[in-house]
Amino acid sequence: MSDSATRSGNRRRLPVALRVGAALLSVFVGMALVSLVWTPSSSEGIDVAARLAPPGSEGHILGTDRLGRDVLTQIMSGARNSLMVSVVATLAALIPGLALGLLVVAGSSRWQFVMSRVVDLGVALPGILVALVLATAIGPGNVAAMAAIAVWFVPILARLMIGPARQILAYDYVEAAYAYGRSRWFVLMRHVLPNIRSLIIVQVTIMFSLAINVEAALSYLGVGAQRPTPSWGRMLYEGQPFIQDAPHLMIYPGLAITLTVLAYNLVGDGMRTWFDPQQKAKAVAR
Amino acid sequence: MLRLLLRSTVTLVLSALGGSLVIFLLLRALGGDIATSILGVSADPASVAALGAELGLDRPWAVQYLDWLAGFAQGDLGRSYGLRYDIAEVIGNRIGVTLSLAFFAMVIAAALALFFGSYSAINAHRRRGGLVSAATQLGLAVPTFWVGLMMISVFSIQLGWLPSGEYVPWTESLWGAVRSLLMPVLALSIPLTAIFTRYVRSAMLDVLEEDFMRTARAKGRTLHGAIGVHGIRNASISLVTVGVMQLGVLIAGTVVIERVFSLPGLGDLVVSAIGSREVLVVQSTVFVILLIILCLNFLMDISYGLLDPRIRDAEREASHV
Numbered sequence: 001m002s003d004s005a006t007r008s009g010n011r012r013r014l015p016v017a018l019r020v021g022a023a024l025l026s027v028f029v030g031m032a033l034v035s036l037v038w039t040p041s042s043s044e045g046i047d048v049a050a051r052l053a054p055p056g057s058e059g060h061i062l063g064t065d066r067l068g069r070d071v072l073t074q075i076m077s078g079a080r081n082s083l084m085v086s087v088v089a090t091l092a093a094l095i096p097g098l099a100l101g102l103l104v105v106a107g108s109s110r111w112q113f114v115m116s117r118v119v120d121l122g123v124a125l126p127g128i129l130v131a132l133v134l135a136t137a138i139g140p141g142n143v144a145a146m147a148a149i150a151v152w153f154v155p156i157l158a159r160l161m162i163g164p165a166r167q168i169l170a171y172d173y174v175e176a177a178y179a180y181g182r183s184r185w186f187v188l189m190r191h192v193l194p195n196i197r198s199l200i201i202v203q204v205t206i207m208f209s210l211a212i213n214v215e216a217a218l219s220y221l222g223v224g225a226q227r228p229t230p231s232w233g234r235m236l237y238e239g240q241p242f243i244q245d246a247p248h249l250m251i252y253p254g255l256a257i258t259l260t261v262l263a264y265n266l267v268g269d270g271m272r273t274w275f276d277p278q279q280k281a282k283a284v285a286r
Numbered sequence: 287m288l289r290l291l292l293r294s295t296v297t298l299v300l301s302a303l304g305g306s307l308v309i310f311l312l313l314r315a316l317g318g319d320i321a322t323s324i325l326g327v328s329a330d331p332a333s334v335a336a337l338g339a340e341l342g343l344d345r346p347w348a349v350q351y352l353d354w355l356a357g358f359a360q361g362d363l364g365r366s367y368g369l370r371y372d373i374a375e376v377i378g379n380r381i382g383v384t385l386s387l388a389f390f391a392m393v394i395a396a397a398l399a400l401f402f403g404s405y406s407a408i409n410a411h412r413r414r415g416g417l418v419s420a421a422t423q424l425g426l427a428v429p430t431f432w433v434g435l436m437m438i439s440v441f442s443i444q445l446g447w448l449p450s451g452e453y454v455p456w457t458e459s460l461w462g463a464v465r466s467l468l469m470p471v472l473a474l475s476i477p478l479t480a481i482f483t484r485y486v487r488s489a490m491l492d493v494l495e496e497d498f499m500r501t502a503r504a505k506g507r508t509l510h511g512a513i514g515v516h517g518i519r520n521a522s523i524s525l526v527t528v529g530v531m532q533l534g535v536l537i538a539g540t541v542v543i544e545r546v547f548s549l550p551g552l553g554d555l556v557v558s559a560i561g562s563r564e565v566l567v568v569q570s571t572v573f574v575i576l577l578i579i580l581c582l583n584f585l586m587d588i589s590y591g592l593l594d595p596r597i598r599d600a601e602r603e604a605s606h607v
Contacts, residue, residue: 121301123531124579126538129572133309136560136568137316209427216429217542221557236435240546243435244443254432262427269423 018270024263028079028256035076041069052246063248065238071248075256077230082260085142085225086211089149090204097157098200102188104158105165116162122155127214135223145224149211160203164196198275202268209264216257232257287591294587298580305576306358310351313569319343323563324367341367354569363570368562373570376555381574383453383551386463387540390471395478396525402479403486403521404513410491418483425480430539434473434546441469451548470547474539478532485528489521496520530586533579541575 041059047068055063055071062071104115131148138144168174168191177187218224219233227234232253239249321338322329338344342353357364363373402418409415442450448469454462493499493516502512541553548554552571559567 117297117301118304121304124301124534124583125305125576126534126579128538128541129534129575132541132556132560133312133568133572134316136563136565137313140560213429217431217538220431221542221545223557223560236432240435243439247439250432250435250439254429254436257432258424258428261429262423265423265426 012274015270015273017266018274021263021266021268021270024259025267028260028263029083031076032080032083035073035080039070039073039076041073052242052249054246055248055252062252063246065235065246065249066242071235071252074230074235075232075252078232078235078253078256079260081142081225081229081231082212082215082257085146085149085215086208089146089211089215090153090207092146092150093153093157093207094204097154098161098193100154101158101161101165102192104162105169105192106184106188119155119158119162123159125152125155127152127210128217131214131218131223135218140223140226142225142229145215145218148218149214152214153207153211156207157200157203161196161199164199165192168192168195198271202272202275205264205268205271209261209268212257212261212264290591291588294584297587298584301580302577305580306355306573307351309569309573309576310347310354313565314347314350317565320367320563320565323565358570358573364566366559366564366567368564373567376567377552377571377574380551380555382456383544383549384537384540384553384575385578386456386467387470387474387543387549387551388536390467391474391478391536391539392529394471395475395482396529398475398479399482399486399525400518400521403483404490404517406483406487407490407494408509408513410487418487422480422483425476425483428476430473430477431542431546433476434470434543437469437473438546453547453549466547466549470543470549473546474536474543477539478536481532482525482528485524486521489524490517493517493520526586526590530583533582537575537579 040061047064050057050060050064050068051066053060053064053068055061057063060070060072062075064070065074100119104112104119107115127149130152131145134144134148134151135141138147165188169187171191174187174191177191182190215224215231216233216236219231220237222234222237224233225231235253236250239246239253242249317323319334319338320343321334321341325334325337335344342350345353354364361374363377365371366373402421406415406418409418438450441448448465450469452466454466456463490513494513496516498516499512502516503509507515540551541556543549544551544553545557552575556568556571556575559571
């Protein structure tokens, strides 16, 4: 559909959600990149004299925390951590998730029934629960968080593609491919996967946003990133005792999480509309 | 129906066994020696071995696993390795808090979603319908624990309306319990409301195009009357489906929100157990949380069969294949 529109020279406008989301996302990606080479002050720059400075103080636009560390600096470095965790966890889950989905639809109907149940069990497991078990076993930290998020995503991705993959396997051209002597795996790789491409791209975006949300929750619980790794969730945890005197320690990290997740969700929704304009009126999340 | 019941029960039991095995193996295989982690790396090997023997950790894994399961079946989860408390008793005392949070958040989210979803579907082409969609985007993005923190900041600290961090059990004071659970429940219900609203909106848009809605209008019902009688009922079916899918998200949310409001629930128990390396406590509590999710899934499976004759028929059909 998009091809014919492009060829006729009548380019479709990108959905508003996609443009707004991409703009918002680029702010945070930019922040993360800039924090690699420059931050307003060094991230572990403890300055007890300037502790709990309110936003707008000299040299600290967003104020400082209980040890006088600059909040803006931590937000910028935190963006790096959140984006890194979400991308690594999602990409780590991508191949195993797709493989699991293909493995389910490749078998007999009895196999498919049993395997679908196994996948359902996996989907029922909350990511945070997996993370709590892993953090107990291998100790809290980014590795436990990323591994848990990836493990949680594998059945979600498989579940998502089983239905559409079955639909495609019912098409005539698949029948034709079999008649031509193609193997089951050839059909899956050449016909099924390319046809659910857009679905996967949208889901990956949504998984980025889920990962950021869960990473923040895990760091808040103390089972995610540990010092000195910067993290928005842990900023909220460390700021909670000062909720009365220094509300700015709560406001900015929370806003950063919300806006990044929102940005990914908007990009995902925008892409869904772009790939499938008919669905625009009743797009349903997840 | 009997077939459905049988199949759901088998699924429940097999899922529970599979889940318990995964939890057990993850903790044992990745966790290293538990006795060493309790006593510290510098402890002398003799006392480590003595503690291991005392806690029964020197037995083969298979024996430990079966022993744990057998105890579970009898309601005995053993004693925690560190503080030596009875785990089953502590879980029993705390499970009510977690279940109350999850239950009320679910009910409130469903009620709000039926209203906002219908409203947004009726006004799909107007600005106010779009406003609901924008609000759901925000509701999906905002982390529940941050909403909780903001609520504490505004309603407990600035305004002083509601308590935070002091839980009053139902048995003590009904009003007190409502006051201590109000903010956490509302925070928990926000992402659920956003997700549910999108589904209700989509289902309602379909329902609005159905012939029976036109018939109802032709028979003299107002639009709102027709929606109230036919629309809500039909949209509710899809709400049950999403509700089941979101159970895990909900339970995970309670884990975090219990920490925000210092509520003595299961999530709070697991997170503090991680800090003190209480492996057996994590193992049993996570399994209990998993069982809650599986049992609710089981109940939903059964109630589907009762509610929707099509599913019973499909079941009968499948049995003939």
